[in-house]
Amino acid sequence: MSGGVDSAVAAARAVDAGHEVVGVHLALSRMPGTLRTGSRGCCTIEDSMDAQRAANLIGIPYYVWDFSERFKLDVVDDFIAEYRAGRTPNPCMRCNEKIKFAALLEKALDLGFDAVVTGHYATIVTSPEGDRELHRASAWAKDQSYVLGVLTAEQLAHSMFPLGATPSKAEVRAEAGERGFTVANKPDSHDICFIPDGDTKGWLGERVGTETGQVLDRDGAVVGSHEGAHAFTVGQRKGLHLGVPAPDGRPRFVLEVRPKDNTVVVGPKEALAIGEIAGSRFTWAGRAPEVGVAPIPCDVQIRAHADPVPAALTLVDGELVVHPETPLDGVAPGQTAVLYSGTRVLGQFTIDRTVSAVPVGAAASA
Structure with missing residues (x-):
């Protein structure tokens, strides 16, 4: 239970379906913020309290499990290492892979539970051969099967997604209001939860460091400079500060990040x-x-x-x-x-x- 509306309704529906349910909130930071910053972040003390209030209304036990060390190693440190290597990681995918459906599921199974239930919008279908398959949610606008693509057959065998067949998020919010959940109109979290102010460039700069390097065009000519290749990602247009304009005057975009020699390659959008x-x-x-x-x-x-x-x-x-x-x-x-x-x-x-x-x-x- 993240403290959001989706997991609260998912827990309530699991109870309605006749399951014995225990609410678990994951503590993923050793120094959690007291309050959320708008819709940024999902691991604050406020979120934990929201989750507990929902659990109390549902009438289920509620616990906070500390996975902060595992989260740092498997998600945060991985995020930094990937940027150092010139790659653009997806920390939400890594969190699902390493925390929610690995560390959490492993502990749950060890304690005798059968499955982890989450508020993700996706469905599990059993094939005629008896295999459990992961499918998109009924409403593609809210479909979250992409971030669950890391789940294996063994993990799918112990996963439940009660919201997958719900036509819209508005319907989930309406149900939460009818159930008396205070999170019925709480904003969805977005961006990177461990960078709540949204300043990824500054956050990475403190951990990776800055070093002046060259910006090159596709032919290898120097067209500008930068203060650290980690601050750039493929497809970026803004913030390039190029000293040499393109011959045709059109905007240029980041095409490649080369961390070994701290260079960034730019070129036309078509590239x-x-x-x-x-x-x-x-x-x-x-x-x-x-x-x-x-x-x-x-x-x-x-x-x-x-x-x-x-x-x-x-x-x-x-x-x-x-x-x-x-x-x-x-x-x-x-x-x-x-x-x-x-x-x-x-x-x-x-x-x-x-x-x-x-x-x-x-x-x-x-």
Whole structure:
């Protein structure tokens, strides 16, 4: 129970369904803030108190479990390491993978519980063969199956998502109001919970450090300078402070971050089009598809709120390779690609490399 409306209603519905339910709030910070900053953050003392009030109304036991050390190691430190390596990580994916459906689930099973129930908008379907499959929620506008793409078959066997079939978030809020939950109109959390002020650049600068480096164009010419490559991400346009304008006068975007030599590569928007993504760190959400060197059809989604794109999937030398039917826009190594077959989540992989759909020199003449 995060202290939000979704987990409160999910807990109440689990009780209504006849389950024996215990509310658990995760303490993920050794120094939690007292109050939320608008809709930023989700691990404050205020959130813990909101969760306890909801548990009391439902009539279930309530506990706070301290996973702050595990969260620091598996999520925060990983976030810093990924940026140091020039990649763009997704900490929410890592939290689901390492904390909510690993550390929390492991402890729950050890204590004799059967499943972890959350307020995520996704559904679990049992196939005719008896396999549990992860599917999109009924309302795609609120669908959260992307951030659950890291779940394995074993984790799906011990997971429940009571909100998956709910048509809209408005309906969940209305139900929360009818149940008397004070969080009925509480804003949704967003951004990175451990950077509540939203200043990711400043937060990283304190931990990674700053060092002057060069900004290059696609031909290797120096067009500017910067104070640390970690502050940039692929697709970024603002804050480049380039000293040399593009020959055609058009805006330039970050195309690549090279942490080894502390350089940033910029170019035209067309060069952000990606025709191939690949990665060797992958998992399957349920039964693994029969994928090999012969391509199989799928849909690929590279951000939580992006549209799925039809693609061809292969597995070559231990690396998943995806060729989208239409180029993907502004993909950065470190992002998570979630694979779908219709509404079903097949699995996910961390993007290790990308191949531009526009060769060097082609964008300038386009």
